[in-house]
Amino acid sequence: MASKSSLLKVILLGDGGVGKSSLMNRYVTNKFDTHLIHTIGVEFLNKDLEVDGHLVTMQIWDTAGQERFRSLRTPFYRGSDCCLLTFSVDDNQSFLNLANWKKEFIYYADVKEPENFPFVVLGNKLDVTERQVSKEDAQQWCRENGNHPYFETSAKDATNVAAAFEEAVRRVLATEDRADHLIPTDTVNLHRKPRSSTTCC
């Protein structure tokens, strides 16, 4: 594999309306727009950040969530370093669909070792009062589906958004076959970091 700069490609997936674009905008521009228009096609934003002493540029890709746009969305999965599976805590269906999103990602991103690929799960819209998905259910799903870190976020009030994206970077850095070429000079044995450690909320 060619040498790789510290550009990390992270992709946000999840049902339409769960807040993918809002999460991206909150994280990159620290702004929130209640009536942010739904995404058509594919967009991305870059964000420079430092995680555990590593400087990285995160390239966050945001896609249209509707099933119909699958064929125009999936080609962009390739080359992703991390996938943020997103649902909305006030929409049970979006939670139930996480498995499909994960499956779709693994299939189209051509992930070689799905069990080792870094996924991070985001339960967004923590600010809404009527929850349909409990934290416990979400955590259980994450445990049972590959020990993915789970974050409950609110793009609206910025809760946990940065933490979730930063965790994505850590996960990438910790992934064994990538750590070495991401930061070639760094020999810290990052990849021994236990995978199941994260709970933040």
Next chain:
Amino acid sequence: MAAPAATKIILEQEGIFIHSNATRSEDHESLISGLLRVMQKDGEIMVEYKPLEDAVDPSSMLCAGKDTSSVVEWTQCPGDRPHRPVEPQQSYETEWDMINTVSFKKRPYANGEGVSNHVHERTKWAFFFNLGELKSIKVKTEGWSYLVFCLKDDIPLPAFHFHQGGSDAFLDCLRRYVLLSESPGDESTLMVCSHSKALSQSFENLLDDTTFGLVQKFKKDPYTTTLGGFSKVTNYIFDAFRGQDMEHQQRPAEEVADLLNEVIPGLEINQQEEPGFEVITRIDLGRRPDVERREPVSAEDWAKHVDSEGRVQSVPHLKKIIFKGGLCHALRKEAWKFLLGYFPWDSTRDERKNLQKRKTDEYFRMKLQWKSVSEEQEKRNSRLRDYRSLIEKDVNRTDRTNTFYEGPDNPGLILLHDILMTYCMYDFDLGYVQGMSDLLSPILYVMENEVDAFWCFVSFMDQMHQNFEEQMQGMKTQLIQLSTLLRLLDLVFWNYLESQDSGYLYFCFRWLLIRFKRELTFHDVLRLWEVMWTGLPCQNFHLLVCCAILDSEKQKIMEEHYGFNEILKHINELSMKLDIEEILHKAEAICMQIKSCKDLPNSVSEILGFNAETELPRLEVSELEMFEPPQPSRPAHRQECVAGLISNDSIFNSGKLPKPNAGCCLPQREQCAAPRPSKPKPVRRNGTTFRGASHRPEPKRGDV
């Protein structure tokens, strides 16, 4: 590679394939890749083919190799297999089809599957002949072009497959020395006639650019170093090369390769570039004419076109002035109903009143259908539930900064919602697809009436339907058509985009899906749409609008060396920064420029509808001239028609390429020209959606 001193190489193209064994299917080892050259040797013109022995240039390879995964999403193959099902192959053409579906590649997989390593087998395919011995050339197309040379002793040579394009350039080159004319009995055969000085002269002018167009493909070739003579493009050439190399160093290997190779599987634009029987690729389009736009049509202008009973008179003229200046806002509510085909132009006021009455009943009948579904019922109707859920979400985020839709509980939102829900009842197969709220919002804004807005939206959706269908055939077709146009208009830019793996123009996706709705300010959208709905000055005018915008951006894109991601980002960020009048101005000028061009490639004429039975008068001839194109109120008709046929004949289902350019074949043309039912219903599929995602392509569904 250097030729002997007495030999001058006039043209060289690599990545030309011979299929050495036409009977074995799925056997990619029988592909021979080689160089095709036109040379001048001792005053004679020779054509030479040399298989590449060892140094196969990876950039010229097409790999059918592993991982056709992203192909399948355009296909509808039943079963679990992620790859296209292997069907018994009839011929090597079909085999190539499969390869092509995954061949949007600049860089192959390391193992280089798909290209023979059998060096010994290759040498026997080398040959050369004197151009004087050439009798005819068969030009065929199978998504790409291939040429079969027949010598005067009637010995046919193997077919040369131009999988990376360039057959036009090659033929152009031959035309400098011989006259190629279509065989009377077989338009796919070019007969070689005597040397024609006059002709060679005229092509002399074209050659420079043609040669330049090949630069990208020659980049590993020493001849490129001599191309500095093309002074006007020198900088670009070097930059383009440098840019590519830099990019390869900078970017993560996966990122470019993966995104790029298969971004729109099935959209093989670089194979589509050589439609049918065309022999001219690079055409001097001549000067872009000056065009004038005018003031919006006023209420007074409009009134002059309406007779005492309310019939609209001199419709072609009226359309023309609408095209030229749009409508003043007060007129839109009335005029759009005609432009969209909701009201027939020749109807009287009374007839329209009756029509509206009928349509009102019909609307509310459909509205009642979803309104009367109980919660219990809806629990058992996942599709309706999904439509409703998505509509609710999207209505809440459609044009909320527009006063018509802003604030909580705005009645505009309820109307948007209800019309979209009713549209689901009108067309349950399609249902609601994201983007439709964008198309409805301006219409509702103008109509300020639920029923009228609904029926106008229905008419607009008739044009846009294919964009939203399960397979998004309309999108695929349009992207290919746009690529064809762009290539004609600006080969240098087109090549640049290709070099950045952006030749499939994915970045225009949003433009096309919702007709620039997100790119322009709300009022500019109104202007653009009414102009487009006139169907003037040509079919698919919106594609020229794309060309006009790209024409304004190309300099920046190339100068700044934008790669794949940057191009996408740059185009996305043009949103709300575009000037509609400037764009319309330029788009019309481009149309005139193309229209006045002789020897227009057939594919281009097809896309823009210049092949219509009656030649359209030129718009600039007289301001007041009246004319009507064949499908005036339905600019997208032809495209829908072609695309519909494509989706119908299952090209995608078998993983083959879309062939809109091959639409020049007669059966399609005839069907397209067939009269349209008054209420056109595009072919559509059962649009069953299921939540979330599937790990495999959807099984084919029958039409309902």
